[in-house]
Each structure stands twice: as C-alpha cells, then as structure tokens.
Amino acid sequence: MVAEKPSFETMPSLLLQVQENQKKLAQQISDFQKSFEQNSRPTQKExxxxxxxxxxxxxxxxxxxxxxxxxxxxxxxxxxxxxxxxxxxxxxxxxxxx
Incomplete structure (x- = not known):
C-alpha cells in the first residue's frame, strides 16, 4: 500500500493530528512512569x-x-x-x- 502525499491544503489538519497524538503519548508515558514509581517502592510501615x-x-x-x-x-x-x-x-x- 502506497500512502498518498499530503497536499498543501491538508497539511494543517495533519499537523494537528500529529500534535494530538504526541500529547496523548506524552500523557501515557507520564502515567506509566507514575505507576512504575509507585509499584517499585517497597512498602514500609511508618x-x-x-x-x-x-x-x-x-x-x-x-x-x-x-x-x-x-x-x-x-x-x-x-x-x-x-x-x-x-x-x-x-x-x-x-x-x-x-
């Protein structure tokens, strides 16, 4: 399958999609890091x-x-x-x- 080249008119909407995908990916990475930090800490009574x-x-x-x-x-x-x-x-x- 060969992808079509984007036209000048479609470029702004494609860039917005890329930005949205980057934001979603950054949020997923942040959520994963928080989850990893919480799960990797040993539990200790205070x-x-x-x-x-x-x-x-x-x-x-x-x-x-x-x-x-x-x-x-x-x-x-x-x-x-x-x-x-x-x-x-x-x-x-x-x-x-x-």
Missing part, C-alpha cells in the same frame, strides 16, 4: 515497634533507649507501648564519608 526499630538499626533495646534518652531518636507512646516513626529514624541516618 510506625515501628521497639523490636522493629531495633531490627532496622541492628541494635539492642538498651542502645535504643540510650539514644532516646540522649535525644538521638524520638519515641511516641500509646498507653504503655513505645513506638518510633520510620521517617524520623531514616532522617537521623547520615552518610559518614562525603
């Missing part, structure tokens, strides 16, 4: 128990309590339980080599 926090940091309870007392990490209480925020723990971790 509120951690003492045990989960110790496991995350690779320390024992006494070290975690000392860091809490020294103000290195913050804890939150609910009744008699103690919790830590994942985001705050991760903010405290800094690179040692610049």
């Amino acid at each position: 509120i951690l128990t003492i045990e989960e926090t110790c496991a995350l940091l690779g320390v024992n309870r006494s070290t975690l309590y000392k860091w809490e007392k020294d103000g290195v990490v913050l804890s939150y209480g609910l009744e008699k339980r103690r919790y830590y925020k994942y985001s705050e723990i991760m903010e405290r971790i800094v690179p040692l080599n610049k």
Whole structure:
C-alpha cells in the first residue's frame, strides 16, 4: 500500500493530528512512569515497634533507649507501648564519608 502525499491544503489538519497524538503519548508515558514509581517502592510501615526499630538499626533495646534518652531518636507512646516513626529514624541516618 502506497500512502498518498499530503497536499498543501491538508497539511494543517495533519499537523494537528500529529500534535494530538504526541500529547496523548506524552500523557501515557507520564502515567506509566507514575505507576512504575509507585509499584517499585517497597512498602514500609511508618510506625515501628521497639523490636522493629531495633531490627532496622541492628541494635539492642538498651542502645535504643540510650539514644532516646540522649535525644538521638524520638519515641511516641500509646498507653504503655513505645513506638518510633520510620521517617524520623531514616532522617537521623547520615552518610559518614562525603
């Protein structure tokens, strides 16, 4: 099948079609990127128990309590339980080599 050459009169409408197709394709790519980023992130709980926090940091309870007392990490209480925020723990971790 041989495509006809566009005439001068049909050129503006063909260019509009190309622009519309480019916009649709750009939107599809953007949607795909957003979907990929959301699906590739590991799911992580925001509120951690003492045990989960110790496991995350690779320390024992006494070290975690000392860091809490020294103000290195913050804890939150609910009744008699103690919790830590994942985001705050991760903010405290800094690179040692610049």
